Amino acid sequence: MNQLTGFTYDEISIGQTASFSKQVEESDIQMFSAVSGDVNPVHLDEEYAAGTMFGGRIAHGMLTGAVISAALAMKLPGPGTIYLGQTLNFSRPVKIGDRITAHLEVVAKRDDKKIITLACEVANQDGKIVAIGEARVLASPKKLLIDRPPLPRFKAVD
C-alpha cells in the first residue's frame, strides 16, 4: 500500500495543473448503472443503442463527472479535498474502450473563504473534448500523508 498526499491551500497557485485518466470499460458502465440506478438501454443494451444517434452504447455523463471528481480528490488538491460544487457541460459521448483524461487548472483562489476554483476539461484518447466545467473546492488545511486504500474490485453476478 503506497501513500497519498495532496496540496494545502497555501501550496496551491493560480495556473497549477493536474490530470487523471481512466479507461472506460463495459464493467464500469454496468457498475455505474448499479450504483446510480440508471439502467437506460443506451448504456446497457447494445442492440437498442446501435439504433440511436450514438450508434452504440455510451457511458453515463456523470461517469465523466466522476473522473473529474477523482482528479480533484486524488491529484489537485488531493486527499482532504472538500467538494463544494461543480458545473458540467457535456459535449460528446464516451464509448466503451475510450480513455478519458480530466485536466484541471487552478483559475482562482478566494483567500477569505479559502475556496479554490479549477477549470476542468475532459478529453478522450483522440483529444476531443467530452466535457468541460468548473469545480469549487476547499483544500486540506494541513498536509496529509495517508495510506492509499486498494482499489475495490468487483465481479458481475449473473
Added chain:
Amino acid sequence: MNQLTGFTYDEISIGQTASFSKQVEESDIQMFSAVSGDVNPVHLDEEYAAGTMFGGRIAHGMLTGAVISAALAMKLPGPGTIYLGQTLNFSRPVKIGDRITAHLEVVAKRDDKKIITLACEVANQDGKIVAIGEARVLASPKKLLIDRPPLPRFKAVD
C-alpha cells in the same frame, strides 16, 4: 422485464416534477471508487474517516450527482434524454445507510433549441438538503416504450 417510457419535449410543462430515490450502501461507495478511481480513505477507510470532520465514511459527492442523472434518465424526461449540462452545489455529506432522494422540477423550456432546464434538489432521509443544482437536457423527440434492462449486479472480489 418491464418497460420504460418517458416524456417528449411537447409533453413536458413548466412546474412538472419527478423524484428518484437511492439507498446508499457500503458497496455503492466501493463500486463508485472502482468506477471513478477515487480511493480516498474518507470513502473507504473507516478508521481514517472517523478522525475527519465527518466522523465516518462519506459517499463521493458525484454519487449524489449520479442519482440526479438517474432521476433525469429514468423519470423526467426519462429514456432518450440527452444530458447537456449540470450544476451542483454540495451542502452536506451522505453517509452509508442514508437514503437520498433527487427531486426534479421543470423550470424552463427553450422552444428554439428544445432545451429543458430542471431544478434539482437532493435530500436525505431527514429531509436535509445534501445538494442542489440545475440540469439542462434534451428530451426524446419521439415517445419511447422500451424494455427495461435488469439492474446489473456485482459482488466484491477479495
